[in-house]
Amino acid sequence: MADITIxxxxxxxxTFAEGEVKQxxxxxxxxxxxxxxxxxxxxxxxxxxxxxxAKTITLxxxxxETGTSRISGYSVDTIIEQKQWLESLCNGTQLPFTFTSNYxxxxxxxxxxxxxxxxxxxxxxxxxxxxxxxDEYEARVEExxxxxTITVGH
Numbered sequence: 822m823a824d825i826t827i828x829x830x831x832x833x834x835x836t837f838a839e840g841e842v843k844q845x846x847x848x849x850x851x852x853x854x855x856x857x858x859x860x861x862x863x864x865x866x867x868x869x870x871x872x873x874x875a876k877t878i879t880l881x882x883x884x885x886e887t888g889t890s891r892i893s894g895y896s897v898d899t900i901i902e903q904k905q906w907l908e909s910l911c912n913g914t915q916l917p918f919t920f921t922s923n924y925x926x927x928x929x930x931x932x933x934x935x936x937x938x939x940x941x942x943x944x945x946x947x948x949x950x951x952x953x954x955x956d957e958y959e960a961r962v963e964e965x966x967x968x969x970t971i972t973v974g975h
Contacts, residue, residue, distance in 0.1 A: 822913075824921070825922045826920070827910070828921070830917065838885070838889070838891070841883060841884055841924075842879070842880050842882040843881055843883065843920055844882065845860075845924070845925065849873075849874050849875070850877075850953065851872070852871075852872040853868055854868070854869045864946070878946075880970075881967065883964045884900050884965045891906070900965045906953060910953075911931075914941055916948070919946060919948075920946045921945075926946070927945065927946060946973055947973065947974060948971035948972060948974070949971065951972045952968075952969075952970045952973055953967070953968070954968040
């Protein structure tokens, strides 16, 4: 996967190296309320979407060194520097950052409402870190397995 980046609110862009991110999973959850109608079948319930939906994106892969900094003008190349930079996103006072990848370049802009052909408008995918995991293996010092789950919002 190419061109997977996190851009912070101050414009700092962290770009994952080619091959580091092995999988990106998107999950949208909603809390639909179904109101069944007495004396009718299963397909006649009224459905209400009072709470809207939430989207999470999970990146999983392996951090490794390439000899090139992930951030222009700074040294963020070693595995420990990459790990520390990603951890710094979870600083207790998170600001939304922009996430882009091949298929997650934009997210639905719900405020625009549906437009023909019944899709919403789109905007940059703004996110915050929901959880970040690292798995270190004793025999694999040249790589660090990671999983990053981000929640889309604004």
